[in-house]
Amino acid sequence: MEKEQLLESIDLFLLDLDGTVYVDDRPIGAMRATLARLRDLGKKLVYLTNNSSKTEREYREKLTRVGLFDARDGVYTSGMATIEYLNAHCAGRRVYLVGTDALKAEFRAGGILLDEENPEICVLAYDVGLTFQTMRRLDAFLRQGKPYFATHPDDVCPTADGSMPDVGSFIALFARSAGRVPDRIIGKPYSDMGEGLSRRFGVPAGRMCMVGDRMHTDIRFANNNGMKSVLVLSGETTAATMRDFPDVPDLVLPDFNAIF
Ligand SMILES: [Mg+2]
Known part of the structure; x- marks a missing residue:
């Protein structure tokens, strides 16, 4: 697909x-100017992340700090998608949430009842302060057979000096200890997050384009949800490693500034 054609077909x-x-x-290169140009063309920009350790407000603040956020932009995290999923499908059920204090506050503000003693449902989010006590408690609830959700599947989270264990690694741990894998995973590349986006922003999937650097989450997400996709080679994937994956992006760019 040509760039011009993509720009015309996406809202x-x-x-x-x-x-x-x-x-x-x-910011990568002239990203501020690139995003400003897209806004001038009337395109809605939504920052999308699987990282459920931070809340919508924390991401808005962070993106403002690095100079990328505009009042017209949106933020959507796998934590937000999980809150919406629970409200839609498990309304009123008591939840044991493995997550940061900030995420717990976001869940409560979103109408989710949190319960550490006698929950009906378990949710594994990205708890960067995870303690053994929390692990032990989740393990016990899982062995009791309680429904089990995870916010996202990523094995590792990128950092300035390499990577750190992410929710996918903890899913593997509880698969060993409790013999359970999540009944459902909400974030990229799965469909609950895609449906949440269409609901929240009122744009059909076919008019959305996912821009990302990971084949197995970002590009798979677009293909799973009927969205267009742009793979950027400014992160994890190279022109050589992209061929190791079954998904094919609509467009491949060295970085997103090359959209113009
Ligand atoms: Mg990425």
């Missing part, structure tokens, strides 16, 4: 963060 760009709009919190 909303979903922007992955690490490796796509910034690396180590530094």
Whole structure:
């Protein structure tokens, strides 16, 4: 697909963060100008992340700090998608949430009842303060057979000096200890997050384009949800490694500034 054709067919760009709009919190090239130009063309920009350790407000603040956020933009995290999923499908059920204090507050504000003693449902999010006590408690609830959700499947989270364990690694741990894998995973590349986006922003999937640097989450997400996709080679994937994956992006760019 040609760039011009893509730009014409898209109303909303979903922007992955690490490796796509910034690396180590530094915008990639002239990203500020590129995003400003897209807004001038009337395109809606939504920052999309699987990282459920931070809330919508924290991401708005962070993106404002690095100079990328505009009042017209949106933010959507796998934590937000999970809150919406629970409200739609498990309304009123008591939830044991493995997550940061900020995420717990976001869940409560979203109408989710949290319960550490006698929950009906377990949710594994990205708890960067995870303690053994929390692990032990989740393990016990899982062995009791309680429904089990995870916010996202990523094995590792990129950092300035390499990577750190992410929710996918903890899913593997509980698969060993409790013999359970999540009944459902909400974030990229799955469909609950895609449906949540269409609901929240009122744009059909076919008019959205996912821009990201990871084949197995970003590009798979677009293909699973009927969205267009742009793979950028400014992060994890190279022109050589993209061929290791079954998904094919609509467009491949060295970085997202090359959209113009
Ligand atoms: Mg990325």
